[in-house]
Amino acid sequence: MDVLGNYKSVISARAADKDIQKKAQDGGIVTTLFAYALEEGIIDGAIVAGPSDEPWKPEPMVVTTKAELLAAAGTRYTISPNLQLIKEATRSYGLDRVGIVGTPCQVQATRKAQLYPIGMRDVDDKIALVLGIYCMENLSYQALEAIVEDHCNQKMESVKKMDIGKGKFTVYTERGAVSQMPLKYIHKYVQPGCHVCLDYVANLADISTGSVGSPDGWSTVFVRSNKGNAVWDGAMAAGLFETKDMEGVKPGLDLVKKLATEKITKNQKHVDERKSFGLKADGTPKALRNPYETP
């Protein structure tokens, strides 16, 4: 498979709804699609990252209304274990058509849960819409805390906004302070599991999206599956998105492809290096476990 996965179309888009544009960073694609799917009955609830009782620590939640969905919107800087609720959504919440959003690895987990539903009773056909978010790497909560509180010398609870861009990790506090950490220091904070990740743009999602490749405030959207295509066409017909031809936008699809290639090449190298990580008594290499070969 190509580094960008199979897709039917790729578009630069943003939500037509100004509220969503303001609330959700980078185009509001996920929020708009879930809101549309909820209203149309394509899903009867969605698993998204919501706030928790600790500042900036995401917690998975099931939303069943547009208001709840909007309240949960926004970019998170650490992974929210959304798969934790995938069976629960069909049980305690009684959902028959579940929407879920996640990183590429979480989309992979969702497809594995559908194809090999080992501990996922009565879940496979209730997964109605899977949205993927591009992901280069991720941090643990403690890593984020170390960056904000140690490197940037700000309290987690006083941070209003975080931002990654132009080679810096920037935090903005409620009282107007701006602190930064050069992005090169972030490397040691990346969670180890991300170094074996071979997917950048959620190749297995129904629709995947991220800001890379499109101008500020816009997102690059891959429409992938038949299901994704139907939902996207419906949302377009309902006038929910402003779109631009991907050919015409800067920096364009080439950048997405470049970053995907870089990530996958680097991580494939890491996966390969694990094969000769250690040393056996007979002088031959000793391997670490490789999830892409055998359990």
Added chain:
Amino acid sequence: MELKEEKPVADKITIGELHLSGCTGCLVTLADNYEGLFKLLDDYADLVYALTLVDVRHVPEMDVCLVEGSCCLNDEISVEELKEARAKSAVLVAYGACAAYGNITRFCRGGQWNQPGQEAFVPISEVVDVDLYLPSCPPCPQAIRNIAVMAYLLLKGNDEQKALATAYLTPLMQLAQRGNEACGCDLMYDVINQGLCMGCGTCAGTCPVRAITMEYGKPNVNRDLCIKCGACYSQCPRSWFNFDVMNNYEGIIDAINGAMK
């Protein structure tokens, strides 16, 4: 509705269920496919042996034998039947966590009314070679349905279908080679300790007894609650992830749905 007994379709496969020390939840899981079970039995498989469902007293020859329950070494009949099932089946499946990993029967210390002398319960692979594992307690109806369809394609399909079925079943066969001990600890030993966990939450969502919570992005296992069913590890996308199958998820889901129509 008219009920009529039809002759078995000639190219169906034969499946049986051998019941050892299990709670019958695995057998019920097969039936939990509801009309799907009838579809399987109409078109793909003859059920030739199963407690209460089939009136056959002695282990017959079969293509696929699903073994439910662990094997009690103190019970001669269990040991004999298990060995006979192995000898008479082409593919032997550890169907459910007790057969695969011992599961709750791992906690048996004997002394129970009315068989106080029965205390040695082992995963079936201690006694016979096992080809394929389907963990979890109970297993999922959709998982056994998928395996049944894939077993049919493997044994009766064209070359392309055989290749798909082989690719699909391979990780479950590798799981059978991996060993017969399971615990939530596997997430620590073989995922986190190996630098492979990325905090997706699947394990916590999978555990049938809710022994796993996500604490700061990693699974935390309450080992007193864990029944050693192996579901968390096998469901984890970092225990195995076979791109050759997963990349074709849409086609495979459509094919299975098509087969069950």
